[in-house]
Structures are given as structure tokens and as C-alpha cells.
Amino acid sequence: MSHDAVILAAGGSRRLGRPKQLLTRDGETLVARVTRLVLATRPDRTIVVVGARCNEVATTLAAFDVQIIVNELWSTGMASSVRLAAAELAGRGRATLVTVVDQPALEASHLSALLSAHEDAAHEDDRDTVTAYGNAAGIPAILRACTLSRAIELEGDMGFRGLFSDMTPRSVRADELDDDLDDDADLRRAIAAGLVDDPRLPPRA
Incomplete structure (x- = not known):
């Protein structure tokens, strides 16, 4: 399916106390990891919206063919990043895969499942396609x-859930994505599960 992609990576990680974009899994930063997974879906155009620690985050993406947009208003919440991406992609008329960086359990197989579900049902049921986890649904x-x-x-911080006013989106379940990285307790659980490297340990050689 022809699609664009947006990676939202501008947040300040206030509750966590450290930039979640720069945490690592198997030595790879989370922002680089999600970028790699997104690019594997072969989007026509990929935008990464950065904000807090923008220079450091952008540096980790130097090897990827992506467009980096700096959100100067990142502290106002996710909505400002979504608005920037929407303005950049205005008029392209295609579906857009939207992801964040703080779901370390995300795998390429789920992104493929989302795209397949969206493409397979689009001719019968014109809706957005979201991820279901726990009792909620959202990104990717x-x-x-x-x-x-x-x-x-x-x-x-409304995020794009506020856009689903016309109809309920279809969903693809991935309960493993219910655990994000909002605070230190989340980080400890992710480390214990092997989804994030312990930032207190030296980087892997």
C-alpha cells in the first residue's frame, strides 16, 4: 500500500526524567529502532518530528533517509507535532502510518499487520486503522x-484520538504495546523484560 509515515519524537519525557528517545534496546536508540521498523514498511515519505534534545535525537538518525522537522512548541504537547506533520503532508492524499518512540515492544510484524488490515478493508469500510491494547486504542x-x-x-496532549469524530476506527490488537515509558516504574518493567537496556550500565561494545 502506498503510504507516508510520521514518527513523533519531540517529547520532553518529564515524568521519566530522561529522554526516552535516547534510551536503547540492544544498543540501538529507541528513536533509531522505530525509524528502522517504519522504513521497513517502505513509506513514500517519512517525517520524524523532534523537539526536546533535538540535536542529539537527530544525530542518531543521520544514517536514515528521513525528513526531520523541529517542533519549537514541543512543550505544549503532542498536538503541536501532529499539526506540523499534517501541514507538511497536506495535499498528498494518501494514508499515513503514525508511530511514537516509547513502545519498546513494537515489532515490524505489527506495522505490517496494520497496513494489511487497512488496505484489505479500505474498499469496503473506509476508516482509520489503530492499535488496540488493554481497554484502549491508539498509536501505531x-x-x-x-x-x-x-x-x-x-x-x-489530545493526540490524534480527538480526530476520530466521524466513526470508530478499525483496530488490530497488540496488547504488548500497552506498556509505554511514562515513568521510572515503566522503565524498570521494560528493563526487566529485556525491552530496554539498563541506562545505569555502560553501553554495549
């Missing part, structure tokens, strides 16, 4: 162009 998601174009409506 495939947004239709008409949904992404409404991002100007978003404010603060």
Missing part, C-alpha cells in the same frame, strides 16, 4: 488523508 495507527487534514483541531 494508519490515518486516512482526510483524518490527518483535521489535525489543526488538536490542542495540547
Whole structure:
């Protein structure tokens, strides 16, 4: 399926107390890891929105063929990043894969499942396709162009869930993505599960 991609990597990780973008899994930063997984889906265009620690985050992506956009308003919440990406992709008229960096259990197989579900059902059921986990649903998601174009409506930390006003999106379940990296307890669980390297240990050679 022809699609674009957006990676939201601008947050300040206030509750965690360290930039989650620069945490590592098997020696690879989380922002580089999700970028690699997203690029494996062969998007036509890939945008990474950075903000906090933007220079360090951008440096880890030097080897990837992506467009980096700096969100100067990153501290106002995720909505400002979504608006920037939507403005950059305006008029392209294709579906957009949207991901974040703080789901260390994400694998390429789930992104492929999302894209397949969206493509297979699009001719019968024109809806966005999101990830279901626990009792919630959200990112990673495939947004239709008409949904992404409404991002100007978003404010603060609303995220793109506020865009699903016309109909309930279809979903692909991935309960392993329910655990993100909001605080130190989340980080400890991720380390124990082998999903994140312990930042207190020296980097792997």
C-alpha cells in the first residue's frame, strides 16, 4: 500500500526524567529502532518530528533517509507535532502510518499487520486503522488523508484520538504495546523484560 509515515519524537519525557528517545534496546536508540521498523514498511515519505534534545535525537538518525522537522512548541504537547506533520503532508492524499518512540515492544510484524488490515478493508469500510491494547486504542495507527487534514483541531496532549469524530476506527490488537515509558516504574518493567537496556550500565561494545 502506498503510504507516508510520521514518527513523533519531540517529547520532553518529564515524568521519566530522561529522554526516552535516547534510551536503547540492544544498543540501538529507541528513536533509531522505530525509524528502522517504519522504513521497513517502505513509506513514500517519512517525517520524524523532534523537539526536546533535538540535536542529539537527530544525530542518531543521520544514517536514515528521513525528513526531520523541529517542533519549537514541543512543550505544549503532542498536538503541536501532529499539526506540523499534517501541514507538511497536506495535499498528498494518501494514508499515513503514525508511530511514537516509547513502545519498546513494537515489532515490524505489527506495522505490517496494520497496513494489511487497512488496505484489505479500505474498499469496503473506509476508516482509520489503530492499535488496540488493554481497554484502549491508539498509536501505531494508519490515518486516512482526510483524518490527518483535521489535525489543526488538536490542542495540547489530545493526540490524534480527538480526530476520530466521524466513526470508530478499525483496530488490530497488540496488547504488548500497552506498556509505554511514562515513568521510572515503566522503565524498570521494560528493563526487566529485556525491552530496554539498563541506562545505569555502560553501553554495549
